Amino acid sequence: MYSHDIAFATKTEIRALQEKKLQETIQYLAANSPFYQDLFTTNGIQPGTICTLEDLQKLPVTTKEDLQLRNWDFLSVPKSKIAEYVASSGTMGSPVTIALTENDLSRLSYNEYCSFLSAGGSKEDIYQLMLTLDRQFMAGIAYYLGIRQLGAGLVRVGPGAPFLQYETIRRVNPTVIIAVPSFLVKLVEYAEANQVSLAATSVKTAICIGESIRHEDGRLNRLGQRIAGSWPIRLVSTYASTEMQTAFTECSAGKGGHLLADLLVLELLDDNNQPVAPGQPGEVTITTLGVEGMPLLRYKTGDICRQIDEPCACGRNTPRLTSVIGRKKQMIKLKGTTFYPPALYDVLHEVAEITDYVVELQTNEFGTDEVIVHIHVNEPSEPLSHKIREFLRSRLRVVPDLVFATAAELHHMQFPEGGRKAQKLLDKRLYTI
Structure with a gap:
């Protein structure tokens, strides 16, 4: 056959x-x-x-x-x-x-x-x-x-x-x-x-x-x-x-x-x-x-x-x-810049201090995309946050919102309701592209 x-x-x-x-x-x-x-x-x-x-x-x-x-x-x-x-x-x-x-x-x-x-x-x-x-x-x-x-x-x-x-x-x-x-x-x-x-x-x-x-x-x-x-x-x-x-x-x-x-x-x-x-x-x-x-x-x-x-x-x-x-439906338009999540993942993987992450997409009050990156690092600090933001700006030309999270918080986000595969992207937008 x-x-x-x-x-x-x-x-x-x-x-x-x-x-x-x-x-x-x-x-x-x-x-x-x-x-x-x-x-x-x-x-x-x-x-x-x-x-x-x-x-x-x-x-x-x-x-x-x-x-x-x-x-x-x-x-x-x-x-x-x-x-x-x-x-x-x-x-x-x-x-x-x-x-x-x-x-x-x-x-x-x-x-x-x-x-x-x-x-x-x-x-x-x-x-x-x-x-x-x-x-x-x-x-x-x-x-x-x-x-x-x-x-x-x-x-x-x-x-x-x-x-x-x-x-x-x-x-x-x-x-x-x-x-x-x-x-x-x-x-x-x-x-x-x-x-x-x-x-x-x-x-x-x-x-x-x-x-x-x-x-x-x-x-x-x-x-x-x-x-x-x-x-x-x-x-x-x-x-x-x-x-x-x-x-x-x-x-x-x-x-x-x-x-x-x-x-x-x-x-x-x-x-x-x-x-x-x-x-x-x-x-x-x-x-x-x-x-x-x-x-x-x-x-x-x-x-x-x-x-x-x-x-x-x-x-x-x-x-x-x-x-x-x-x-197709995960394309992001942030502050006039269009990109797909893998481009963001690639940048995050370049930051040695980031041990894990979850990207959350939401629709803001103006009906446009909002990107929140939840990251886990061993020693959170404002200087580190600034360093990561500037690195994101240099690579993507835009800066998503950055939030430090514990390993337990990320695990809960990645495996909602006991899912079998870690979710790196949580798309909560009202309207997808």
């Missing part, structure tokens, strides 16, 4: 496979998806006329709001065929449930198997998972299944607990760790505080999930530099979402995450849902291929990226995505 070798085929062969799978997907949706049956009927669309990748432009897009409002209308199989229920993290609103069949779980496994191969993994590796497998978290089960398909060793430690992570590294000698980059920084800080020799560990590679470690041009950002500067390991960037059930993972070249062409059709769209010009930033929009439970057609993720079409040194002929520039 799937072949990892398709990435090394010619662009003509890749396109032919995608169009064949797209036609199968359209027919499947027309026969089984209540949401897309309504969409085709309402818009007078004949499914048989959608044959090429360009034909996708004849179709309306699907949004996160559609999923939230009509979650179960996307279900395309009887509930008796559902093998597992997972949920999105709800970063941009209420979480949505995604139902997977046994075939979907096999597809998810294949997806990560390809990702691990792209990252240079093999059955000789031992992987240490530093993330949760519970709380309806798709990534945890995806990595677990992919490692199983790869035939490599695996130790499940879960998130947090730096001492336990290092003790497990010492006992098991993993070669690859999978974690959120900001947690890797905490491991580095723990090692530095406890005289742990990072260079002496068995770890050779870290697969970084959930947060960007690179700029658009592939250079490590400050978060990536903080890790790499203290831990001599290879950092591999990934990009994925629960809804797409697929990952874009870097190869050894480290120049963007590769599309798995037999699992997704990729578009980058502008505000009018038209394809952006080559090399321009656009909203990542995906059509799933081979999904049974809840297939998606032209689903706008909200993430802004650029597409890289130049040949890759690894020999794969699939398009690549840069790191996420920002999220």
Whole structure:
């Protein structure tokens, strides 16, 4: 059903496979998806006329709001065929449930198997998972299944607990760790505080999930530099979402995450849902291929990226995505300056005194954006506050409000109602962009 070798085929062969799978997907949706049956009927669309990748432009897009409002209308199989229920993290609103069949779980496994191969993994590796497998978290089960398909060793430690992570590294000698980059920084800080020799560990590679470690041009950002500067390991960037059930993972070249062409059709769209010009930033929009439970057609993720079409040194002929520039609805306009949260995060990571932070967005009495940065430092002081403000001004040209917070206060803000993933951004604006 799937072949990892398709990435090394010619662009003509890749396109032919995608169009064949797209036609199968359209027919499947027309026969089984209540949401897309309504969409085709309402818009007078004949499914048989959608044959090429360009034909996708004849179709309306699907949004996160559609999923939230009509979650179960996307279900395309009887509930008796559902093998597992997972949920999105709800970063941009209420979480949505995604139902997977046994075939979907096999597809998810294949997806990560390809990702691990792209990252240079093999059955000789031992992987240490530093993330949760519970709380309806798709990534945890995806990595677990992919490692199983790869035939490599695996130790499940879960998130947090730096001492336990290092003790497990010492006992098991993993070669690859999978974690959120900001947690890797905490491991580095723990090692530095406890005289742990990072260079002496068995770890050779870290697969970084959930947060960007690179700029658009592939250079490590400050978060990536903080890790790499203290831990001599290879950092591999990934990009994925629960809804797409697929990952874009870097190869050894480290120049963007590769599309798995037999699992997704990729578009980058502008505000009018038209394809952006080559090399321009656009909203990542995906059509799933081979999904049974809840297939998606032209689903706008909200993430802004650029597409890289130049040949890759690894020999794969699939398009690549840069790191996420920002999220469509998270764009900030502060005192006439427009930027995305990752630009602010990058600046905060450059300030050595800041050990943790949360960015809060609000709408002020004049209806414009207000940005409050809650930071934790070991020794708060007015001179330090002034230093950080001036640094923010020099890098962003504007200065958000700065508030010192305790570690406990930040933890409460980052994990509201016992959430499973730390929230660096709290968007409380009345109107999002």
